[in-house]
Amino acid sequence: MRSLSGASVALAAVLALGAFGSVGCAKVNEIKAKKAFKGANQAYQAQDYKKAAALYEETVEADPNLASAYFFLGNSYDNLYKPSKKGDPENDKLLQKAVDNYQKAAEKLSASPKPEDKKLGTLSLQYLVASYGADKLNDPAKAEPVVQKMIQLEPSEPANYFALAKIYEDAGAYEEAEKMLVQAKAAKPSDPAVYMTLAGYYNRQGRFDKTIEALEERAAKEPNNPEAFYTIATYYWDEAYRDFKLKEAEKKAFVVKGLEAVDHALQIRPDYMEALVYKNLLLRSQALLEKDPSKQAALIKEADRLRDKAQELRKQKAAGVS
Secondary structure (H helix, E strand, O other): OHHHHHHHHHHHHHHHHHHHHHHHHHHHHHHHHHHHHHHHHHHHHOOOHHHHHHHHHHHHHHOOOOOHHHHHHHHHHHHHOOHHHOOOHHHHHHHHHHHHHHHHHHHHHOOOOOHHHHHHHHHHHHHHHHHOOOOOOOOHHHHHHHHHHHHHHOOOOHHHHHHHHHHHHHOOOHHHHHHHHHHHHHHOOOOHHHHHHHHHHHHHOOOHHHHHHHHHHHHHHOOOOHHHHHHHHHHHHHHHHHOOOOOHHHHHHHHHHHHHHHHHHHHHOOOOHHHHHHHHHHHHHHHHHOOOHHHHHHHHHHHHHHHHHHHHHHHHHHOOOO
16 A cells, blocks of 8 residues: 555656646747747747747747738748749748738638737738739649638628729639629628728629719718719819710710709819819810800810919929918
């Protein structure tokens, strides 16, 4: 019995020492990771990405649970990668390392309850998508599920829908691209960016009516923002001036609508220099379409006055006069 008891005591002592050793080893690794992480961050801020990458590698080796280090490790490799050397094996390895670490960062950070970690996790996904872009890996098929995951994680964030819409548009899947942009609007209807992005998409597709519809929706959401109405005016002028397929009556109608929009902007902000410039341009377009010489001269005179006023405001701004 005494012998068995002695053996038990000895075994307990060994186990205790083993546990102490494990704790001690973990503490040493934690200290090593923190030291490497600090040095890595300093190198990263100094844009010494080669040194930063080496130190971030030391960091995650010592403490694999330091999730934010994976993002900065990936981004260091990303910055070391040179698109101009695409095809060079050593250079391409850097991009693959960037992708691998962005993936690890996203997996570890996106599920974190900490807002700062979730933000970095989203950033990891965004950089991962960029890595699959045309100037890098050029693999939109791999980018698509990443962005879909971003939408699942943040269904109210329009930027995620924008990213997926761009992937579809670049691939020629225009119906899917439009659906994503419409979903972005539904996800955050108060955000002016969703209407501007939708308008830009329709404009690239040559769908001017839908472009204006999106811009007018945006203006309805921001009735006191002169820039919203000014933007409508710029699109009307551009269409009337550049689309040679338009009939004269259509051009006149667009110019009139453009003037209505720019006047609304100037009612809100009379010293809006850019709006004055575009009203000047719209009046000149109207003069070109006018058959009556006296009305034409009056339009040109008013356009000149607005041009001069805009130039004076520009000079005042340059001189710092409020």
